[in-house]
Structures are given as structure tokens and as C-alpha cells.
Amino acid sequence: MRLSWRRSSRAEDRFESWITQQHQRRVLAGETTPSGPCPDERFLRDLARKSKRIALSDPRIDHAATCPNCMKRLLVLRQERQSSRRKLAWALAGAACIVLVAGLIGLWRYESRQQMLAQAPPVAETVDLWDAATYRGQQPGQLQSVELPAARVHLTIILPRFSFAGQYLVGVTRDQDGNGVVAEGAAPTSGNGAQQKVSVDLDLRSAKPGAYFLSTTHEQDEAAYYYPLQIK
Ligand SMILES: [Zn+2]
Numbered sequence: 001m002r003l004s005w006r007r008s009s010r011a012e013d014r015f016e017s018w019i020t021q022q023h024q025r026r027v028l029a030g031e032t033t034p035s036g037p038c039p040d041e042r043f044l045r046d047l048a049r050k051s052k053r054i055a056l057s058d059p060r061i062d063h064a065a066t067c068p069n070c071m072k073r074l075l076v077l078r079q080e081r082q083s084s085r086r087k088l089a090w091a092l093a094g095a096a097c098i099v100l101v102a103g104l105i106g107l108w109r110y111e112s113r114q115q116m117l118a119q120a121p122p123v124a125e126t127v128d129l130w131d132a133a134t135y136r137g138q139q140p141g142q143l144q145s146v147e148l149p150a151a152r153v154h155l156t157i158i159l160p161r162f163s164f165a166g167q168y169l170v171g172v173t174r175d176q177d178g179n180g181v182v183a184e185g186a187a188p189t190s191g192n193g194a195q196q197k198v199s200v201d202l203d204l205r206s207a208k209p210g211a212y213f214l215s216t217t218h219e220q221d222e223a224a225y226y227y228p229l230q231i232k
Helices: 002-028 041-048 059-066 068-119 130-135
Strands: 123-128 146-148 152-158 167-173 181-188 197-203 210-218 224-231
Touching: 002 059, 002 068, 041 059, 041 068, 059 068, 123 146, 152 167, 167 197, 167 224
Parallel strands: 123 152, 146 224
Antiparallel strands: 152 197, 167 181, 167 210, 181 197, 210 224
């Protein structure tokens, strides 16, 4: 039902546009007699874009519908309007493409940068706490501060004099009670003679620059030592 109605409606549309064309042909051929003077250009422009400013009862509509000059002008204005609309549509489509491409390039750059950062080897850093043993009894604030970058760090710590060999837990924490652990890693000591070293990988990429503590804890001893740390 609906389909046949649509079809007949389309046929009606065709019929109406045929009548319009026949009418236009007659007007342009001068077979009609217009009443009244020609309206101004502004009125014809409004009529061409079917402005709501124009009342259907306006006698100038009857004139324009029967005057060959006004009809010609109207057809030109309609065509201009259609082509400027088409240009606008193309311009909008072009702008949308540019935005899309710029977005894709931005995303691609962001992702390749993220990939580069993820694949970048850890920064090798060495922290020498050899002489820190002397200050064990004092406040950590009086020790020389250690600096590390906010990156993936392969940290080698030269442990304080007289440190035991064995497994160590190394951490970066917010305070010296071991709270707010930013990163930690465990490794056995290596070294020759009295000097013990421990190397761990710490991921400090999420750490905001500021003051932290570096802690070392011997697995059996379980006493943690905290050293002031600056993350840059
Ligand atoms: Zn006219």
C-alpha cells in the first residue's frame, strides 16, 4: 500500500514539475500578461529562497509568476543559490576531511611517541651510599640528597659500608615510613670484597617531580634505611 502510494506521489511530483515547466516556458515566451510593475531585486531574491517574509497573498508573486523578465531573474537566482549551496557543502566536506586527517596524524604521532617511550631502554643511574653508613644515626634530611629522573631507571646502589650481602628490596616511597610506594624492585647483592652493590629496575615514569625517599631493606635484617630522593 505504502509503496504504491509513494510511487503515485512520485508520479504526482513529476506531473507538477511538468506543469511548472510548461508554465515557465509560456511565461518566458511572453504568452502571459503580467499585472503591475516589476518588483525590486530584493523581493526577487527573497522569492528565490522562499523567504517567510513574503506573504502568499502578495500581488508581486502573481506578477513574478507571469512576467518573463522576473521569471528569468528568478531562475538565475535559484541556480546561483543552488551552486553556492553545493560549494558550501563541498567546503564543509573538505574542512571535515582536514580535521579528520589532522586528528589521525596527531593520534599516529602520539602513539609512535608512546611506543618510543615504552621501547626506550632504562636510564642507568648509580647511587653511591658508601659513606652514608657514617650518618646512619642521623636524620635522613642531613644526608646528601639523591636525584633520579622520572623515567624507567636501571638503578645501581653502592650499599653503605659494612652492609650485609644478600637479597635487598629497593623502593621509592612518598615518606620515610614506607608509605606511598611509587616503585620497588628486589635483587641480590653483587660485588667484590667489602663493597656490596644491588641493581634493580624502577619505573618512575608516573612519578611527579618532587621529594621522595629511596629505601633499602635487607630481606633478613628487615630494617629499612631511607635516603632523601629528588625526582626531576
Ligand atoms: Zn516583472
